[in-house]
Amino acid sequence: xxxxxxxxxxxxxxxxxxxxxGLLALPMLGFRLVDSAQGLSLDYRFTWVAIAAATVFTGRxxxxxAGDAIRRRPSQRSASTQPQAGRPNKLRPILGWLFIxxxxxxPWAPLADRNLLDKAxxxxxxxxxxxxxxxxxxxxxxxxxxxxxxxxVGAYSYALLSQNFGLSFWICLPLAGLFSASFGxxxxxxxxxxxxxxxxxxxLGFGEIVxxxxxxxxxxxGGPNGVSGIQRPSFFGLPFLATAPGKTTFHEFFGLPFxxxxxxxxxYYLILVLALVTNLFTLRIRRLPIxxxxxxxxxxxxxxxxxxxxxxxxxxxxxxxxxxxxxxxxSFFATxxxxxxxxxxxxxxSAIILAIVVLxxxxxxxxxxxxxxxxxGLPEWFRDLQQYRMLAFGGAMVLIMLWRPRGLLSNREPxxxxxxxxxxxxxxxxxxx
Amino acid sequence: MASDSLPLLAVEHLTMRxxxxxxxxxxxxxxxxxxxTAIIGPNGAGKTTVFxxxxxxxxxxxxxxxxxxxxxxxxxxxxxMDGFRIAKxxxxxxxxxxxxxxxxMSVLENLMVAQHNKLMRASVYSVAGLLGLRRFRNQERQxxxxxxxxxxxxxxxxxxxxxxxxxxYGSQRRLEIARxxxxxxxxxxxxxxAAGLNPRESLQLNDLLLDIRxxxxxxxxxxEHDMSVVMNISDHIIVLDxxxxxxxxxxxxxxxxxxxxxxxxxxxxxxxxxxxxTGDLRPAATSGVR
Ligand SMILES: Nc1ncnc2c1ncn2[C@@H]1O[C@H](COP(=O)(O)OP(=O)(O)O)[C@@H](O)[C@H]1O
Ligand SMILES: [Mg+2]
Numbered sequence: 205x206x207x208x209x210x211x212x213x214x215x216x217x218x219x220x221x222x223x224x225x226g227l228l229a230l231p232m233l234g235f236r237l238v239d240s241a242q243g244l245s246l247d248y249r250f251t252w253v254a255i256a257a258a259t260v261f262t263g264r265x266x267x268x269x270a271g272d273a274i275r276r277r278p279s280q281r282s283a284s285t286q287p288q289a290g291r292p293n294k295l296r297p298i299l300g301w302l303f304i305x306x307x308x309x310x311p312w313a314p315l316a317d318r319n320l321l322d323k324a325x326x327x328x329x330x331x332x333x334x335x336x337x338x339x340x341x342x343x344x345x346x347x348x349x350x351x352x353x354x355x356x357v358g359a360y361s362y363a364l365l366s367q368n369f370g371l372s373f374w375i376c377l378p379l380a381g382l383f384s385a386s387f388g389x390x391x392x393x394x395x396x397x398x399x400x401x402x403x404x405x406x407x408l409g410f411g412e413i414v415x416x417x418x419x420x421x422x423x424x425x426g427g428p429n430g431v432s433g434i435q436r437p438s439f440f441g442l443p444f445l446a447t448a449p450g451k452t453t454f455h456e457f458f459g460l461p462f463x464x465x466x467x468x469x470x471x472y473y474l475i476l477v478l479a480l481v482t483n484l485f486t487l488r489i490r491r492l493p494i495x496x497x498x499x500x501x502x503x504x505x506x507x508x509x510x511x512x513x514x515x516x517x518x519x520x521x522x523x524x525x526x527x528x529x530x531x532x533x534x535s536f537f538a539t540x541x542x543x544x545x546x547x548x549x550x551x552x553x554s555a556i557i558l559a560i561v562v563l564x565x566x567x568x569x570x571x572x573x574x575x576x577x578x579x580x581g582l583p584e585w586f587r588d589l590q591q592y593r594m595l596a597f598g599g600a601m602v603l604i605m606l607w608r609p610r611g612l613l614s615n616r617e618p619x620x621x622x623x624x625x626x627x628x629x630x631x632x633x634x635x636x637x
Numbered sequence: 638m639a640s641d642s643l644p645l646l647a648v649e650h651l652t653m654r655x656x657x658x659x660x661x662x663x664x665x666x667x668x669x670x671x672x673x674t675a676i677i678g679p680n681g682a683g684k685t686t687v688f689x690x691x692x693x694x695x696x697x698x699x700x701x702x703x704x705x706x707x708x709x710x711x712x713x714x715x716x717x718m719d720g721f722r723i724a725k726x727x728x729x730x731x732x733x734x735x736x737x738x739x740x741x742m743s744v745l746e747n748l749m750v751a752q753h754n755k756l757m758r759a760s761v762y763s764v765a766g767l768l769g770l771r772r773f774r775n776q777e778r779q780x781x782x783x784x785x786x787x788x789x790x791x792x793x794x795x796x797x798x799x800x801x802x803x804x805x806y807g808s809q810r811r812l813e814i815a816r817x818x819x820x821x822x823x824x825x826x827x828x829x830x831a832a833g834l835n836p837r838e839s840l841q842l843n844d845l846l847l848d849i850r851x852x853x854x855x856x857x858x859x860x861e862h863d864m865s866v867v868m869n870i871s872d873h874i875i876v877l878d879x880x881x882x883x884x885x886x887x888x889x890x891x892x893x894x895x896x897x898x899x900x901x902x903x904x905x906x907x908x909x910x911x912x913x914x915t916g917d918l919r920p921a922a923t924s925g926v927r
Contacts, residue, residue, distance in 0.1 A: 485767075492766040493749075493756035496742075500750040503739040510692060510733075511751050511820055512725030618743035622785070622797035 214268040222261030229256040271606060296617070300570055307476055311469045318468055323584045325472045325540065329533055330580045332479040334560040334572040335486055336529030341558065342567035343486075343495065344522035345502025346396070347404040350411025351557055353391075354384045354527035356418060356549035358534025363431040363544055364424070373437050377535050384531025385524040392523040396516060399505075411554055418546040430545025437539045439470060471540050478536060482529050483569055489525075491619045498522050499567075499619075556580065563604055565611025574612050642669035644705065645856040646691075646824055651700035653686050653880075660686040662880040664700075668824070668873075670707055673850055673857045675867045678877035679900065684860045685734055687877075688826050691858075692731045693720030704729065706823055707854055725754050730822035732813045734829050734860075740802030744793055744812060747801050748784035751819035756780055787815035791845065807838040811845065818849065824856050825849070831863040839863055843870050868892065876900065 233252040238245050310316055310324060333355065340348045361380040365371045371379070395406050418425045425431065436444065442454040444467035454470075455462045489495045497518045501508050505515055538544050560579055564571030578600060604612065646668040653661040661683040668674040676684050689695040691702060693715065702715040704727050713727040723729050739747050749756070759776035760766035766773045788794045791811040796804060801812060810830055817825055827846075831839045847870055850857060861867045867874065867888070874891045876884040878900040884891055891897055 488767055489763060492763050493753050493760055494763050494766075496746060496750050497753050497757075499742060499746075500739045500753075503741055504737050506694075507733070507737040507739065508750075509694075509721045510724055510731050510737075511753060511816070512721050512723075513750075513753050514721050514725075616741060618746055618798055620745055620749060620781075621743075622745050622788070622794070 211269075214265060214272075217268060218261050218265040221264040222257045225260035226253055226257035229253045296570060296613075303570070303573060304480070311472060318465055321465075321468050321472050323581070325468075325475055326584065327576060327581045328472070328475040328479050329537060330557065330560060330576045331573055332475065332482050332533045333530060333557045334564065334576050335479065335482045335569065336526050336533065337557050337561050338564075338567065338569070338572060339486055339489075339498070339529070340522050340526035341561050343490065343502065344498040344519060346519060346522065347400065347407070348523075348526070349404050349408035349551075349554055349558065350414070351407075351526070351530060352549045352551070352554040353411040353414035354388055354530035355534040355537070355553070356414055356546070357384045357387050357527075358531030359538040359544045359549070360418065360425060360431070360534075361531065362535030362538045363434045366435045367431065367433070372441070373435065373535070373539055374440070377532060380535035381528040381531040384534065385528040388524045388527025389520055392520045396519040396523065408551070408554075411551060415546050415549055415551075418549070425546075428545065428547075430543060430547075431538075432543040434538050434542050434544065436467070436542055437471065437474065444470065471536075475536055475540075478532055482532075486569065494518070494521060496619055559601065563601070563611055565608075565613040565615075567616060568611065568613040571611055571613035642672050643707070644668075645670045645707070646858075647701075647703050647705075648687075648691075649701040649703075651687065651690060651702065652698050653683070653690055653695060654698045659880045661690070661697075661877075664877070664880070664882050666875050666882065666885060668856050668858055670823075670856050671850060671854065672872040673846065673859055673870055675859045675861060675871035675874045676877060677861065677867055677874060681879075682877040683880040684877055685828055686880075688731060688828055688858070688860065691715060691723075691824075691826060692729055693718055693723040704824060724820060724822075728821065728823045729826065730817035730820045730824070731826040732810075732817055732828055732830060734832070736806075736809050736813055738801040738809055738813055738816070740800065742801060743798050744801050744804065745784055745788070745797040747812060747816050748787060748819045749780060751816045752780045752783065783819060787818055790848065791815045792841075807834050807841075810834060810838075811842070814845065818853070822855060824858065826858045826860075828860045829862060830859070831861055831866045834863075836865075839866055842866065846870055 230253055233256060234248065234250055236247040236249060238247045307324075307328075311321060333351070337348065337351050340346050340351070358380040361383045362373070362376045365376045365379060366373070391407075391410055395403060395410070398406060419428055421427070438444065439454045442452060442457050444455075444464075445453050446455075446462045447453065453462075454460075454466055460466070490499075497508065497513050498521075500511075500513065501515060501518055508515060508518075537548070541548075556579060560572055560576045563575035563579065564573070579597065583597065644667050648667070649665050651661055651664040652659065664683075664687065666674075676687065678684055686695065690697045690700075697716050700716060703712040704715055705712045706728070713723075715723055715727060715729070718727060724731075739750060742750070756773075756776055759773045761773075785794070788797055791808070791814070793804070793808055793812060793815075796808070801809065804812065810833070814825075814827065814830060817827075830846075831842055834842060843866055846857065846859070846866075849855070850870075859867070859871060871888060874884075874886065874888055875882055876891060876894075876897050883900055884894045884897050886894070
């Protein structure tokens with residue numbers, strides 16, 4: 205009965221959509237100019253128009269019905285599970301450890317080749333960027349549309365420092381993080397007063413400004429030509445080369461036959477470690493007062509002020525820490541590519557990183573891994589279907605927003621539990637005796 | 638009654654103008670330590686505006702707000718301080734007319750966030766916290782104890798790990814008071830804490846506020862429409878109408894003050910017209926429900 209009563213308006217809606225599609229299709233699909241020996245003639249393809257209208261009609265109908273079913277479910281679910289919000293989630297940490305174990309053994313897996321590792325490395329860069337941005341957007345609730353600017357600052361810091369001063373990767377890495385963080389502070393100071401949409405627009409602008417500066421400051425950044433010949437990474441001083449005059453190379457030192465795969469594997473592990481450090485740091489800082497203040501700020505800035513929390517300082521720290529991780533990721537990117545140019549730091553990158561965070565469920569670390577896989581990993585693997593990539597991308601986004609409007613994994617774990625406090629545990633133990 | 642307590646907050650000639658509107662007009666009063674000072678008046682009388690001036694959300698157009706800490710330090714001039722600094726340094730805590738909890742965070746987290754400044758100091762720019770140094774862990778344990786004390790006081794120990802937004806309305810009101818108390822204030826400003834409570838919950842609230850007055854060395858400013866709360870627990874009532882003070886005295890005196898009765902009877906909104914004010918209010922039992 206209920207489904208039927210809903211069906212009628214849906215039918216009407218779908219019919220209207222089908223008609224509209226038919227009308228639009230008529231001039232676009234219905235007529236075709238044919239170039240023949242006798243000159244131009246008009247060809248009619250009304251079946252095509254009918255097909256287009258029918259497709260839109262059925263598609264719309266299915267979407268409406270499915271949308272209804274989906275919308276009904278979450279509301280019921282949330283109503284029934286909310287009172288027991290006190291239960292810790294056991295599954296999430298197990299999933300996390302599985303991911304880590306899988307990532308650790310990946311280079312030794314039978315199917316792993318150079319290509320796979322390269323893609324996994326790229327994926328991990330996005331995971332790390334997602335985790336970094338998650339501090340800003342997911343925890344502190346500051347919508348930052350110019351995150352890629354900090355990534356760029358990190359990449360150029362490494363490239364220029366190593367080229368002009370001959371510093372090694374391991375010295376440049378913290379410096380790049382430091383530069384990015386200071387840059388984040390500098391930028392954040394005037395900007396963080398703004399709220400919501402205004403902040404988003406201003407950060408978007410700053411992201412573009414950074415790109416334009418990189419493009420035009422020829423003397424320092426090389427302009428559109430970028431910086432090339434960036435020092436490749438070395439294994440703590442041992443370069444990954446077949447031969448190096450006056451230096452022991454990696455394979456000589458370990459007595460291995462030379463293989464270009466060494467560098468690939470090393471880069472993979474390097475970004476894995478960097479990403480895991482980001483993750484560990486975020487998980488830990490979430491449980492510290494500053495992390496809780498970020499989340500509180502996201503929930504209600506006015507209440508925060510009434511509790512004596514300095515909103516500016518707190519936001520700045522989130523901004524700076526997020527920027528720092530982007531800086532680390534940027535210098536990794538530079539050393540991996542060996543070449544950087546402003547093109548790599550367009551707004552599209554910011555948008556993808558933000559999509560990863562939002563899709564993963566704001567604040568969820570594992571959700572970000574999943575959505576990075578969906579948004580960056582899958583499109584990489586299906587490059588053969590290049591022409592459908594953007595279509596699939598958009599389709600996936602729409603589906604996920606319908607199915608899980610709050611992101612893939614959006615349940616929040618409290619940062620501290622009374623149940624786990626020592627005295628409580630003892631008490632329940634006594635109870636059960 | 639006021640004479641044997643020490644003055645805590647002195648408000649002098651407070652005026653707050655919004656364009657041509659005098660939301661608060663030349664208001665002067667004093668609130669004392671270990672006393673409950675109630676501010677009543679019809680809707681739109683300017684009560685919330687007084688709180689917003691006190692807690693730094695508005696800068697007063699004219700006036701002086703000086704808070705003398707109980708440990709006899711130099712008085713803080715609140716009208717010159719930033720909003721968050723009033724809570725942090727001068728130690729004025731408040732609740733909001735429309736509850737403002739961190740609804741997505743757990744009940745316990747709400748109480749921990751309230752102890753932010755203390756915990757931040759112990760975590761030394763988060764370094765000691767990240768390393769898990771003893772200095773930080775001790776402070777965290779102590780803060781947890783304070784949170785537990787208040788959870789117990791407001792009867793929410795069993796719901797400590799719930800999202801604050803999932804609590805029933807009355808519990809949210811109590812949690813907001815507990816959260817304010819976790820900042821260890823010297824002055825607590827409560828904006829209509831009994832609004833939306835049922836009679837049983839509002840008796841519970843009376844008990845909570847009386848406990849706070851007895852156990853803590855603080856002063857309480859209370860905005861309230863519910864006369865069963867106001868008349869029973871306040872030591873001292875200030876009546877505002879159209880931004881100006883029209884009466885100031887003990888509950889007994891206020892109850893029979895003709896100006897007050899006229900202000901309430903003349904008020905346009907009927908919900909502010911409690912028959913109790915006109916005389917037949919007897920103190921309801923405050924210790925009936927536990
Ligand atoms: N930010 C503001 N801007 C303009 N007018 C305000 C503002 N805040 C309060 N007012 C006005 O001040 C008067 C007093 O409001 P308020 O203090 O909220 O009254 P109440 O006693 O009900 O708490 C009202 O007329 C209100 O419209
Ligand atoms: Mg009000």
